[in-house]
Amino acid sequence: MYKAVGVLCILAGCAGWGHSLAGQERERVRHLRVLSQMMGQIGSEISYGKHTMPEICLLLEGLNDECYSECFGRIYRRTAKESGTGFPKVWEEELGKCMEPFPLREDEKRTVAELAKSLRFREEGGQARRVGQAEAFLEGRYRQAEESCENKSKMIHSVSILTGLLLAILLL
Amino acid sequence: MRAEEILSLFPEESRDRWREVAKQAKRLQEIRIRAGMPLSILLDNREYFLDMQGRVVDGPEEAARPAPEELEDMLGHLCRYSIYAFADEIRQGFLTVRGGHRVGLAGQVILDGEGRIKNMKYIRYLNIRIAHQIRGAADALMPCLYEEGRLVSTLLVSPPGGGKTTMLRDIIRQASEGTVYGPGVNVSVVDERSEIAGSYLGVSQNDVGIRTDVLDGCPKVEGMMRLIRSMAPQVLAVDEVGSLADAQALQMAGGCGCRLLATIHGGSFEEVRQKKYMRYVMEQGLFERYVILDRRQGACRIVEIYDREGKPCTRR
Numbered sequence: 001m002y003k004a005v006g007v008l009c010i011l012a013g014c015a016g017w018g019h020s021l022a023g024q025e026r027e028r029v030r031h032l033r034v035l036s037q038m039m040g041q042i043g044s045e046i047s048y049g050k051h052t053m054p055e056i057c058l059l060l061e062g063l064n065d066e067c068y069s070e071c072f073g074r075i076y077r078r079t080a081k082e083s084g085t086g087f088p089k090v091w092e093e094e095l096g097k098c099m100e101p102f103p104l105r106e107d108e109k110r111t112v113a114e115l116a117k118s119l120r121f122r123e124e125g126g127q128a129r130r131v132g133q134a135e136a137f138l139e140g141r142y143r144q145a146e147e148s149c150e151n152k153s154k155m156i157h158s159v160s161i162l163t164g165l166l167l168a169i170l171l172l
Numbered sequence: 173m174r175a176e177e178i179l180s181l182f183p184e185e186s187r188d189r190w191r192e193v194a195k196q197a198k199r200l201q202e203i204r205i206r207a208g209m210p211l212s213i214l215l216d217n218r219e220y221f222l223d224m225q226g227r228v229v230d231g232p233e234e235a236a237r238p239a240p241e242e243l244e245d246m247l248g249h250l251c252r253y254s255i256y257a258f259a260d261e262i263r264q265g266f267l268t269v270r271g272g273h274r275v276g277l278a279g280q281v282i283l284d285g286e287g288r289i290k291n292m293k294y295i296r297y298l299n300i301r302i303a304h305q306i307r308g309a310a311d312a313l314m315p316c317l318y319e320e321g322r323l324v325s326t327l328l329v330s331p332p333g334g335g336k337t338t339m340l341r342d343i344i345r346q347a348s349e350g351t352v353y354g355p356g357v358n359v360s361v362v363d364e365r366s367e368i369a370g371s372y373l374g375v376s377q378n379d380v381g382i383r384t385d386v387l388d389g390c391p392k393v394e395g396m397m398r399l400i401r402s403m404a405p406q407v408l409a410v411d412e413v414g415s416l417a418d419a420q421a422l423q424m425a426g427g428c429g430c431r432l433l434a435t436i437h438g439g440s441f442e443e444v445r446q447k448k449y450m451r452y453v454m455e456q457g458l459f460e461r462y463v464i465l466d467r468r469q470g471a472c473r474i475v476e477i478y479d480r481e482g483k484p485c486t487r488r
Contacts, residue, residue, distance in 0.1 A: 052254035084184035087253035124256040
């Protein structure tokens with residue numbers, strides 16, 4: 001009886017672990033989609049609206065995902081108060097902090113967090129193109145991740161169940 | 173004006189150097205920053221220099237000399253790290269920043285195929301002119317600008333630096349708010365060089381009154397007609413009439429029933445009358461008052477007021 005309960009617990013634990021890993025992958029796809037849409041929006045606000053970056057953050061505060069929305073609100077408030085801290089520094093700090101727990105890869109996080117360092121273009125076309133490069137990178141990653149996500153999660157689920165079975169056999 | 177407003181012009185890294193200067197915000201007129209050259213400031217019409225510790229010194233020998241990178245950082249900060257958003261202003265050679273202060277820029281210009289200025293690079297010279305709005309500058313003048321409770325069209329005349337724009341700004345404010353001489357009216361301002369309202373991100377930094385609409389950065393000729401069509405002003409104000417096209421646009425605006433407030437460079441009434449493009453405007457009696465101004469001991473002074481026929485006005 002105890003052995004059967006133990007085996008069930010191991011199997012449930014491993015399935016849960018597998019489910020959480022697959023969830024992380026789905027979460028990564030969602031974040032990549034949000035970030036690439038956000039880059040698109042920043043690009044169009046630069047080229048059509050000719051807004052400054054702090055103003056764009058204010059617009060993004062109202063439009064985006066809750067976790068990013070708060071972050072952009074903080075960036076706007078910190079830079080609009082004219083504290084004198086450079087916008088690239090505030091952007092990097094806030095977005096770095098915001099993205100820390102997200103299941104994104106390091107280069108994806110870096111692309112977003114370091115974007116503000118490249119905001120030195122003197123005309124909006126060049127600036128929008130630079131943001132467009134970041135958008136294309138994130139969009140590519142999003143497509144890749146979306147395509148592989150379903151297969152990956154099936155595989156993760158199978159491997160986790162098999163791991164559970166293997167553990168149960170070994171322990172028995 | 174608050175010291176924080178002056179400090180906010182500088183990025184965090186260089187603020188300590190400017191704290192002492194910012195405390196003297198009321199006396200401060202100008203800050204000149206040139207790459208590799210001594211930092212200088214103008215306090216009460218006298219030039220001083222600033223050393224590495226931010227102390228105000230008399231001579232340039234001990235003065236701090238900023239590196240080109242510091243100017244680039246400062247430009248980025250003034251443009252809110254969005255230089256592209258200020259490309260038009262940079263092309264014109266100046267920025268208006270929070271507080272209405274004007275930052276003149278010089279460096280190397282980039283020309284387009286037709287020889288027009290496309291942009292500017294290697295910006296190595298900044299001249300920050302600190303805005304000081306003088307409320308009540310036009311108090312002595314206001315009684316002469318009203319007839320039967322109605323503001324009359326007025327041309328302010330003075331040499332450069334004579335206080336025309338300061339006076340115009342205060343007349344606009346008082347006309348818009350209303351005075352004991354007449355009720356407040358809707359005033360529209362074509363602020364071609366952002367000197368009247370000192371708009372920053374579309375918001376007027378100077379007090380130009382509660383019934384004032386500002387068209388910022390727009391050429392006068394186009395702006396005047398646009399405002400008449402869109403904002404139905406009772407008074408239309410422009411700074412520095414300087415061409416036949418400007419004079420013709422004023423005439424058209426006057427023909428639409430607007431009263432006009434304008435300024436022009438000149439030392440005297442006669443000098444203005446000699447300007448070809450103003451002759452017809454004056455013959456038509458478009459302006460009912462001509463106010464001649466000059467600056468004496470740092471203060472703007474009314475030299476004379478003339479009526480539409482060019483006779484000295486007796487209502488002073």
